[in-house]
Amino acid sequence: MKPYNILISGGGTGGHIYPAIAIANEIKARFPDANILFVGAKDKMEMEKVPQAGYKIEGLWISGIQRKLTSKNASFPFKLINSLWKARKIIRKFKPDIAIGTGGFASGPTLIMANRRKIPTLIQEQNSFPGITNRLLCKRVKKICVAYDNLDRFFPANKIVKTGNPVRQDLLNIHSKLQAATDFYQLDKSKKTLLVLGGSLGARKINQLVETNLDFFKNQNVELIWQCGKLYFDEYKKYNENEGVQVHQFINKMDLAYATADFILSRAGASSVSELCIVGKPVIFIPSPNVAEDHQTKNAKSIVDKHAALMVKESELETFLVVFESLLKDIGKQQSLSENINELALPSATKDIVDEIENLLNK
Numbered sequence: 001m002k003p004y005n006i007l008i009s010g011g012g013t014g015g016h017i018y019p020a021i022a023i024a025n026e027i028k029a030r031f032p033d034a035n036i037l038f039v040g041a042k043d044k045m046e047m048e049k050v051p052q053a054g055y056k057i058e059g060l061w062i063s064g065i066q067r068k069l070t071s072k073n074a075s076f077p078f079k080l081i082n083s084l085w086k087a088r089k090i091i092r093k094f095k096p097d098i099a100i101g102t103g104g105f106a107s108g109p110t111l112i113m114a115n116r117r118k119i120p121t122l123i124q125e126q127n128s129f130p131g132i133t134n135r136l137l138c139k140r141v142k143k144i145c146v147a148y149d150n151l152d153r154f155f156p157a158n159k160i161v162k163t164g165n166p167v168r169q170d171l172l173n174i175h176s177k178l179q180a181a182t183d184f185y186q187l188d189k190s191k192k193t194l195l196v197l198g199g200s201l202g203a204r205k206i207n208q209l210v211e212t213n214l215d216f217f218k219n220q221n222v223e224l225i226w227q228c229g230k231l232y233f234d235e236y237k238k239y240n241e242n243e244g245v246q247v248h249q250f251i252n253k254m255d256l257a258y259a260t261a262d263f264i265l266s267r268a269g270a271s272s273v274s275e276l277c278i279v280g281k282p283v284i285f286i287p288s289p290n291v292a293e294d295h296q297t298k299n300a301k302s303i304v305d306k307h308a309a310l311m312v313k314e315s316e317l318e319t320f321l322v323v324f325e326s327l328l329k330d331i332g333k334q335q336s337l338s339e340n341i342n343e344l345a346l347p348s349a350t351k352d353i354v355d356e357i358e359n360l361l362n363k
């Protein structure tokens, strides 16, 4: 049988890229001969991360429409036309058997063109409130894999399958990695470790919060693994001199960081939330208020409402210390949060999504 040609498009942030890579890896495991090609946006992080994961990628000249009135929007129609044209060219040459979109601007033109050529398409929506690209694509695609309930408010109910978000396989057994993680991060395990995550890009407000409270953490015997983001690293790397503080622009070994953490302070991007469910540790979310329709607050709320994590809104950051200090003292709360969040995990998401992909390929 001829090997499958699989086109995968998504990116802009880690939140769209890592699910795409996890899906690609599962396809490769099932169909080692499959040809997999990614389509991303030029200058975005997928152009670096996808080749690092061992896959080819083509870049489209596309970006989103700015919500604010700005001159940047003037080039949008040209970019869109250019991207549709290039996506068509890629599809004609690669002849995919299926096209998969994981959100982000590049997946728009790619899946529009695939739909026009009657190639089966599937999208994976990571968030509890869908992004604009997937909302536009939903009418034409064949299947929509989601991670939250009630998405029939946005998508045709008969196309929805609740699979969860793909999560990297190396996160599934972090409890066996505690010693390796402690050695890797060289931590003093007589102290507690707080892992600070600002999402794939880092978060300014979280960085400022941590910086202001460095003395507090020290006095509480809390060590920090602090992912500040590439943009902010020059500003914060000086704190690597402080005892018990490790500043990272990006953490490549997330499995070890999660394994060694006693507490996690995190943005509420969709993959982060799905990973944190699998990790099963006490989490305080500080959702980004700067994302479309405030979807991170909705992601976090779906966990907090089940007594499975705590949330501090960015507009109420002054309450963080009280929340964290009372969590530090309350071992019962730490345990119940860990157990409750773990119950929400959907660890077979990647497999279930690729089952849907296989169904479409076999039709």
Ligand SMILES: CC(=O)N[C@H]1[C@@H](OP(=O)(O)OP(=O)(O)OC[C@H]2O[C@@H](n3ccc(=O)[nH]c3=O)[C@H](O)[C@@H]2O)O[C@H](CO)[C@@H](O)[C@@H]1O
Binding pocket: 013, 014, 015, 016, 018, 103, 126, 127, 197, 198, 199, 200, 201, 227, 249, 250, 251, 252, 254, 267, 268, 269, 270, 271, 272, 273, 275, 288, 291, 295, 296
């Ligand atoms: C600011 C912004 O637009 N954020 C959006 C973006 O988030 P963002 O790109 O932050 O995405 P997620 O939180 O979903 O995922 C982050 C991913 O990056 C990984 N990671 C993160 C930090 C690090 O140092 N190392 C590392 O490997 C995490 O393990 C995770 O796999 O896409 C998400 C999915 O659509 C959305 O829900 C978010 O609202």
